[in-house]
Amino acid sequence: MRATFVASEVGNGLRRNLTMTLAVIITVAVSLGLFGASLLVRAQVSTMKDFWYDKVEVSIFLCSKGSDTPSCAGGAVTAAQRDQIKSDLESLRPLVQEIYYESKAEAYERFKEQFRDSPIVDNVTEKALPESFRVKLADPTQYDVVASAFEGRPGIEQVNDQRKVLDKFFQILGGLQLIALLIAILMLIVTVLLIVNTMRVAAFSRRRETSIMRLVGASNFYIQLPFLLEAALAAALGAILAIGALALMKTVIVDGLLAPSFQFTAFVGWDAVLAIAPVMLITGIGLAGLAAFFTLRKYLRV
Amino acid sequence: MILFDHVTKVYPSQQRPALDDVSLEIEKGEFVFLVGPSGSGKSTMLRLVLREERPTKGQVWVLGKDLNRLSNWKIPTLRRQIGTVFQDFRLLPNKTVAENVAFALEVIGKPKSHINKVVPEVLEVVGLEGKEGRRPDELSGGEQQRVAIARAFVNRPMILIADEPTGNLDPATSVGIMKLLDRINRLGTTVVMSTHDSQIVDQMRRRVIELEGGHVVRDQSRGVYGYAQ
Numbered sequence: 001m002r003a004t005f006v007a008s009e010v011g012n013g014l015r016r017n018l019t020m021t022l023a024v025i026i027t028v029a030v031s032l033g034l035f036g037a038s039l040l041v042r043a044q045v046s047t048m049k050d051f052w053y054d055k056v057e058v059s060i061f062l063c064s065k066g067s068d069t070p071s072c073a074g075g076a077v078t079a080a081q082r083d084q085i086k087s088d089l090e091s092l093r094p095l096v097q098e099i100y101y102e103s104k105a106e107a108y109e110r111f112k113e114q115f116r117d118s119p120i121v122d123n124v125t126e127k128a129l130p131e132s133f134r135v136k137l138a139d140p141t142q143y144d145v146v147a148s149a150f151e152g153r154p155g156i157e158q159v160n161d162q163r164k165v166l167d168k169f170f171q172i173l174g175g176l177q178l179i180a181l182l183i184a185i186l187m188l189i190v191t192v193l194l195i196v197n198t199m200r201v202a203a204f205s206r207r208r209e210t211s212i213m214r215l216v217g218a219s220n221f222y223i224q225l226p227f228l229l230e231a232a233l234a235a236a237l238g239a240i241l242a243i244g245a246l247a248l249m250k251t252v253i254v255d256g257l258l259a260p261s262f263q264f265t266a267f268v269g270w271d272a273v274l275a276i277a278p279v280m281l282i283t284g285i286g287l288a289g290l291a292a293f294f295t296l297r298k299y300l301r302v
Numbered sequence: 303m304i305l306f307d308h309v310t311k312v313y314p315s316q317q318r319p320a321l322d323d324v325s326l327e328i329e330k331g332e333f334v335f336l337v338g339p340s341g342s343g344k345s346t347m348l349r350l351v352l353r354e355e356r357p358t359k360g361q362v363w364v365l366g367k368d369l370n371r372l373s374n375w376k377i378p379t380l381r382r383q384i385g386t387v388f389q390d391f392r393l394l395p396n397k398t399v400a401e402n403v404a405f406a407l408e409v410i411g412k413p414k415s416h417i418n419k420v421v422p423e424v425l426e427v428v429g430l431e432g433k434e435g436r437r438p439d440e441l442s443g444g445e446q447q448r449v450a451i452a453r454a455f456v457n458r459p460m461i462l463i464a465d466e467p468t469g470n471l472d473p474a475t476s477v478g479i480m481k482l483l484d485r486i487n488r489l490g491t492t493v494v495m496s497t498h499d500s501q502i503v504d505q506m507r508r509r510v511i512e513l514e515g516g517h518v519v520r521d522q523s524r525g526v527y528g529y530a531q
């Protein structure tokens with residue numbers, strides 16, 4: 001194996017096919033960029049899931065005086081009922097991780113805090129807000145266990161799961177994520193087709209060299225290696241551009257725009273970018289290598 | 303060295319066989335002319351020796367190997383022992399004389415030091431000393447064919463195959479090429495050459511195999527072209 005000779009062949013090949021090489025680099029960059037972005041969005045969604053599902057609670061609202069649900073027919077919740085509910089909740093450990101009782105006074109405080117700047121506060125009195133148990137579950141998906149145990153029980157007006165709201169939200173996000181991934185995969189397929197075509201053109205434009213190589217007994221490996229390296233090199237350049245774009249996205253869009261404006265949620269960190277970058281590089285080089293390998297097997301046989 | 307054992311070759315999409323039940327043997331060190339009209343199967347025979355084509359029936363043995371049973375990855379090894387020269391020279395136009403010859407060694411992974419030593423040697427054998435730095439378009443047809451012969455011979459192959467090497471050259475130039483092939487033969491390489499040129503065959507007085515419509519119609523040592531008619 002003569003490394004300098006192979007290197008000069010690769011250089012010649014890339015230069016001779018400069019426009020095609022540029023086309024490959026750009027397509028690889030765009031498709032891998034999309035692919036990386038969709039992976040980043042995926043990481044973002046999972047970060048948000050972790051963040052939010054960690055915060056969701058099941059709220060068990062207790063009956064107040066004027067509640068009109070059937071289970072509140074007996075009037076406001078009694079102290080005995082309240083104690084019973086609390087001890088029943090305790091018996092559900094370890095599924096139930098934390099139990100927190102919120103009195104009417106505390107509910108009112110929280111309400112005032114939440115709607116600090118709104119005139120609505122003046123119209124709401126402490127009496128109008130229900131007392132409640134706030135329950136945090138070890139596994140939020142096990143909500144039904146709690147709901148079935150407490151829903152409709154005397155003294156309980158309503159059992160509320162915040163997860164249901166989040167589920168809707170994440171379903172929509174999941175859909176968007178899937179669309180992004182599908183577009184990325186489509187682009188990757190386009191990239192593979194372009195590389196296949198580029199290799200075909202390259203093999204054709206160098207058929208003189210390759211036919212002489214075959215004639216003098218060069219091995220298949222030696223004949224194909226410059227083409228393979230060219231494809232891999234173009235793909236690697238494209239992948240590096242795409243990774244750069246992804247880092248830029250993270251800096252400008254996530255850290256620069258989103259994070260300061262939406263402080264209530266968590267955003268992906270650099271660890272996610274670091275994990276995605278090698279995936280992009282390997283995907284790019286791998287796809288290009290495979291596309292080139294199978295094309296060359298067909299067009300450059302001994 | 304080369305053995306054809308009841309070889310028939312029918313190209314796909316063709317009815318008539320290009321070679322029809324051909325059997326013959328070529329010994330080490332021989333100089334063999336392959337003559338016959340256009341389309342008689344000369345190039346097909348040479349391509350079978352190079353394993354560029356496979357026989358439809360029968361066996362081709364080259365350098366002790368049954369080519370039907372030679373696996374694909376061993377084909378390069380076979381071809382390294384066979385030099386090839388064609389009517390159209392097949393040189394790389396953007397490489398110099400020396401680079402064209404060196405290319406054949408580079409692509410089979412020979413070290414630079416070896417290449418630097420043998421390329422000037424072989425260029426001297428073919429009579430191209432002083433023209434190492436020229437490009438093919440700065441050479442005459444005869445000189446271009448000499449470059450091709452140098453490239454075919456630089457590895458000191460056991461067999462040299464020449465498919466109408468003088469087909470594009472004038473008679474005077476052809477004589478020079480024949481002298482060169484004769485010299486290479488005397489250095490120990492078996493030479494198989496197809497040609498149309500009766501003058502050359504008559505002058506050289508070597509073994510002649512004549513093909514017609516895929517059949518061997520004559521095989522005689524020290525032949526004269528067209529004797530059979």
Ligand SMILES: Nc1ncnc2c1ncn2[C@@H]1O[C@H](COP(=O)(O)OP(=O)(O)O)[C@@H](O)[C@H]1O
Pocket residue numbers: 313314316319320338339340341342343344345346347
């Ligand atoms: N690649 C091919 N595909 C189909 N037919 C071919 C091919 N090469 C040669 N032939 C046919 O085989 C016959 C012998 O051709 P060839 O060996 O080239 O003869 P020659 O070299 O003596 O002119 C001809 O009839 C030719 O048309």
Ligand SMILES: [Mg+2]
Pocket residue numbers: 344345346465
């Ligand atoms: Mg021919």
